[in-house]
Amino acid sequence: MTTTDQSTEAPDLDLIRNTTRELARKFDHDYWLDCDNNHKYPWEFVKAFAEGGWLGAMIPEEYGGIGLGLREAAVMMGEIAGSGGGMSGGSAVHFYVFPPAPIVRYGSEDMKRKYLPQLASGDMLTAFGITEPTAGVDTSRIKTKATKVDGGWVINGQKVFITNAQNAQRILLLARTSPRDDAKPLAGMTIFFAEMNRENVTVREIDKLGRAAIDTNELFIDNLFVPDEDVVGEVGKGFYYIIDGLNPERIVVAMEGVGLGRAALEIGAEYAKNRVVFDRPIGQNQAVAHPLADSWIRLEAAERMAMHAAELFDNHQDCGHESAAAKYLGAEAGFEACDRVFSTLGGYAYAKEYHIERLWREVRLLRNAPFSQEMVRNYIAQQVLGLPRSY
Missing domain, CATH: 1.10.540.10 (Acyl-CoA dehydrogenase/oxidase, N-terminal domain)
Structure with missing residues (x-):
């Protein structure tokens, strides 16, 4: 295809x-x-x-x-x-x-x-530690705290939904180095490239719906020492540095959603051409063909938005709006494609040998992570359309 x-x-x-x-x-x-x-x-x-x-x-x-x-x-x-x-x-x-x-x-x-x-x-595997169980999408309210000591910092707190922590040697860890200020809620956080010392970091794997090959975890951090040389950039500016990782993450996730949708479409199109019911391929029926064609169109559009956002990023231009939109479109188009192919295969979609159920489980994640579709709409409504903040 x-x-x-x-x-x-x-x-x-x-x-x-x-x-x-x-x-x-x-x-x-x-x-x-x-x-x-x-x-x-x-x-x-x-x-x-x-x-x-x-x-x-x-x-x-x-x-x-x-x-x-x-x-x-x-x-x-x-x-x-x-x-x-x-x-x-x-x-x-x-x-x-x-x-x-x-x-x-x-x-x-x-x-x-x-x-x-x-x-x-590839000699070092890393994890990325931002999200916390009590903060949700409001990163300004994280409670993981870093306290200054001679030669470095001591970190205590908890993180959740942390990928790779079972095997990672280091983690890019966001922690508060000063109390939250309502006037500047996103200030006072710092990034540490911390060693995953298992004596101070307890890793507990989360059993989940999909992507079982890649571990997702809770972290419990107890007096983890990080030397000064492993502070990334300036103390207190960590959230603003994280943005440099978040926009690429959204673009990459968008392209993964597109890829997932295309993987499903390959399977669905092949099945629709070869599955004969009532003496005709089911792909000859517009009720089967049109949803698949529509998904191809939507996947193309999502990719072009993602590539536009990536080009802005590469040219050092602001791409926050485009990155958010790309993530939204990639997640929607990818899930819709997998879901439509699921319907195309009917009962066979439940059989693991056709691989659709695995793709369907994995692509569903993208509607929630790295942030939900509702938060994308909130962001666009406020930051692009100038509407009052709704959350």
């Missing part, structure tokens, strides 16, 4: 699309089903992308990466999800793409030289 018209894209994007597609599709649907069924981290897949240099896609060349832009990384992530890897494949790689952004932009030179080559090579 043709996924997009590539005639207007730059040759480098064509090359990246084709190269990463070929690599990702060496790991077929059965590989991902096995990882999902057995809660098995896809290390073979990660190693293959590490050997190809792709984990360092957005890390500058002087620190061991290949220095690509977000557009190239977004294309790669779309191909990974579209190969059948879905959010399991996507999450296994995209944590090398957007979490290092605060280090690349605001970390000290020593920090960059010490850690970025390890990230680029």
